Amino acid sequence: MNEKGIVERPGQLLSRxxxxxxxxxxxxxxxxxxxxxxxxxxxxxxxxxxEGFSGGPAADDRExxxxxxxxxxxxxxxxxxxxxxxxxxxxxxxxxxxxxxxxAPGRDEDLQGRPFVGRAGQLLTKIIQAMGFSREEVYIANVxxxxxxxxxxxxPDEIKACSPYLLRQIxxxxxxxxxxxxxxxxxxxxxxxxxMSELRGQFGDFQGIPVMPTFHPSYLVRNEGNxxxxxxxxxxxxxxxQLLKS
Ligand code: SF4
Numbered sequence: 001m002n003e004k005g006i007v008e009r010p011g012q013l014l015s016r017x018x019x020x021x022x023x024x025x026x027x028x029x030x031x032x033x034x035x036x037x038x039x040x041x042x043x044x045x046x047x048x049x050x051e052g053f054s055g056g057p058a059a060d061d062r063e064x065x066x067x068x069x070x071x072x073x074x075x076x077x078x079x080x081x082x083x084x085x086x087x088x089x090x091x092x093x094x095x096x097x098x099x100x101x102x103x104a105p106g107r108d109e110d111l112q113g114r115p116f117v118g119r120a121g122q123l124l125t126k127i128i129q130a131m132g133f134s135r136e137e138v139y140i141a142n143v144x145x146x147x148x149x150x151x152x153x154x155x156p157d158e159i160k161a162c163s164p165y166l167l168r169q170i171x172x173x174x175x176x177x178x179x180x181x182x183x184x185x186x187x188x189x190x191x192x193x194x195x196m197s198e199l200r201g202q203f204g205d206f207q208g209i210p211v212m213p214t215f216h217p218s219y220l221v222r223n224e225g226n227x228x229x230x231x232x233x234x235x236x237x238x239x240x241x242q243l244l245k246s
Contacts, residue, residue, distance in 0.1 A: 019123070022227045023234040025130045061172060065094060068168055072145050078161035080146035080154075086113045090141030090169060097244060098133065099175035100124065101166065102216060103184040104144035106151050115140045120217035124181070127217070131237055139173050141166060143188050154184060163188060170209070177240050178209055182216025189213075201236050203243070212240050 072089040075081060088105040091114055100116075108118035116124045125135055144154045144162045154162075166188075170178070180186040183196050189211045190204035199213040214236040215229060223229050 019126050019230075020130055022230045023127070023130060024231045025234060061094070064172060068165065068172075072165050075145070075162075075165075078146075078158045080144070080148060080158055080162075083149050084146040085110045087145045088113055088115050088142065088147075089145055089165070090115055090139060092135060092139035092141075093137050094139065094173060096137065096139040096173055097176040098131075098137075098240070099139045099141070099170065099173055099178045100128075100181055101178055101185040101189065102140070102142045102181040104142050104151075104154050105147045106218075107147065110147035115142055116217070119221050123217040123220050127233065127237060130234070131241055139169070139175065141169055143185055159184070159188060170206075175209060177243055178206060178211045179237070179240060180211050180213045182219065185216075186211075186213040200232065201239070203239070210243060212236055 069089050072087050075087060081087075084105075088109050092099075102116060102124075105115065106118050106120070108121070109115055115121070124140070128135055128138055143159060143166055145165055146162075148154050148158070178189065180189050186196065186199055189206045190199065190213060192199065196213065196215060200215060201212075203210045203212055205211065214233050220229060220233065
């Protein structure tokens with residue numbers, strides 16, 4: 001049974017367990033144990049923010065979020081609006097302790113209006129679940145909100161035009177930790193000339209928020225048979241969990 005209480009077919013369950021084995025996950029938290037007492041314990045350890053936590057009055061935040069999402073959906077600040085089916089603002093818990101930031105929507109995301117729902121997204125979901133969270137308990141967004149043609153890397157002018165939306169999301173959520181998925185998100189949050197291999201696994205700082213750079217899930221998809229890359233990503237996520245528990 002998955003975290004939504006849906007019974008998985010044996011093949012689906014096997015593929016999920018194989019992925020966890022390749023990651024190097026040593027144990028799994030049963031979703032059935034994610035009851036209210038566990039939530040309280042997690043809030044106590046800092047894994048989840050308490051309900052009602054926010055950087056400001058909740059009603060004001062709701063209005064601010066609504067305004068922000070409306071602006072993103074109608075945005076024409078860069079040429080990418082011309083090719084989109086719809087913008088993909090991001091989704092998840094608006095008071096999440098843990099935020100994931102990727103590069104830009106791909107084809108599936110553009111069609112569905114949701115971040116990380118293609119093959120790479122399915123891997124990210126498994127990683128989030130292996131960390132003991134559901135997608136609904138974290139926030140997932142991209143630096144760029146509209147799909148670049150043929151999934152090309154976003155250009156600097158596009159990042160400059162779109163990044164205020166991500167900055168506002170970070171400001172509203174105030175996560176305890178951000179995971180930067182891949183080079184575009186890492187370069188935006190932690191500018192440097194270093195490669196992902198040099199940067200991953202070490203916390204950087206974005207305006208006082210610890211940022212863990214790690215490989216983008218699409219890199220895992222492209223290197224599906226490479227268990228070492230999966231293990232590196234899981235090592236990075238273990239550091240994130242340690243920080244959240246501290
Ligand atoms: S990518 Fe960002 S800046 Fe460009 S049109 Fe879409 S929402 Fe606006």
